[in-house]
Amino acid sequence: MNTTAGSIGGAAVTTKVAMKMEDTMQAFAVRAACFIGELDMPYSEEFDGHDFGATHVIAHVGDEPAGAVRVRWFRSFAMPERLAVLQRFRGHDIGRLLLEHCRAMAATRGCNLLHVQVLPSGTAYWEKQGWRRLEPAEADVAARRMVAMVKVVDPSKPLAEMEEADAVVLRREQQLDASGLPLGTVTN
Numbered sequence: 001m002n003t004t005a006g007s008i009g010g011a012a013v014t015t016k017v018a019m020k021m022e023d024t025m026q027a028f029a030v031r032a033a034c035f036i037g038e039l040d041m042p043y044s045e046e047f048d049g050h051d052f053g054a055t056h057v058i059a060h061v062g063d064e065p066a067g068a069v070r071v072r073w074f075r076s077f078a079m080p081e082r083l084a085v086l087q088r089f090r091g092h093d094i095g096r097l098l099l100e101h102c103r104a105m106a107a108t109r110g111c112n113l114l115h116v117q118v119l120p121s122g123t124a125y126w127e128k129q130g131w132r133r134l135e136p137a138e139a140d141v142a143a144r145r146m147v148a149m150v151k152v153v154d155p156s157k158p159l160a161e162m163e164e165a166d167a168v169v170l171r172r173e174q175q176l177d178a179s180g181l182p183l184g185t186v187t188n
């Protein structure tokens with residue numbers, strides 16, 4: 001699915017799923033420039049093993065990579081992550097186009113919910129894009145660095161209030177011991 005949405009300086013703005021290694025490299029280049037170069041985030045937080053199983057969506061302005069996001073798929077929801085638009089291409093709503101591409105893909109895969117985790121300072125952007133906070137219990141708020149936000153895939157089918165996805169998705173991946181079992185499960 002390739003999507004064309006407007007133009008910047010006469011160059012078409014398009015979004016597409018990365019299908020070739022070169023596309024994926026372009027998505028990684030955009031991510032690295034935004035998060036590592038611009039925002040001073042450590043490499044280890046921005047790239048991980050989930051990149052191999054995720055779907056990468058990339059935005060181009062003409063032939064130039066301009067934005068990227070990756071999506072991870074769960075049974076009933078999808079998780080866009082690492083949304084980034086290069087500074088020189090900002091101000092044209094390319095982030096929204098990338099997220100809309102994710103939403104449309106999720107609809108074709110039977111997902112009914114999109115779920116993101118964002119820094120508290122980033123919530124205003126997502127609220128503007130129609131996402132809402134999944135309110136955790138008050139006691140949890142202070143302890144959390146990230147805020148969980150959700151958006152329904154099909155606005156004509158709003159979901160019932162839900163709390164569980166937050167607890168499930170924000171749970172850290174388990175660390176495994178040398179025998180491959182989750183740490184702490186074997187006591188002797």
Ligand SMILES: CC(C)(COP(=O)(O)OP(=O)(O)OC[C@H]1O[C@@H](n2cnc3c(N)ncnc32)[C@H](O)[C@@H]1OP(=O)(O)O)[C@@H](O)C(=O)NCCC(=O)NCCS
Pocket residue numbers: 034035081082083084085086089090091092093094095096118121122124125128
């Ligand atoms: C977030 C990001 C992808 C948006 O880029 P973009 O698509 O070019 O966004 P635009 O500049 O066109 O802004 C779109 C709208 O969001 C608003 N917006 C942008 N950044 C915002 C922010 N940090 N807080 C609140 N609103 C914001 C704009 O004012 C604009 O609103 P309008 O439509 O009412 O004019 C880009 O700023 C970026 O890559 N940031 C660094 C990485 C990051 O923070 N990623 C998100 C966290 S995972």
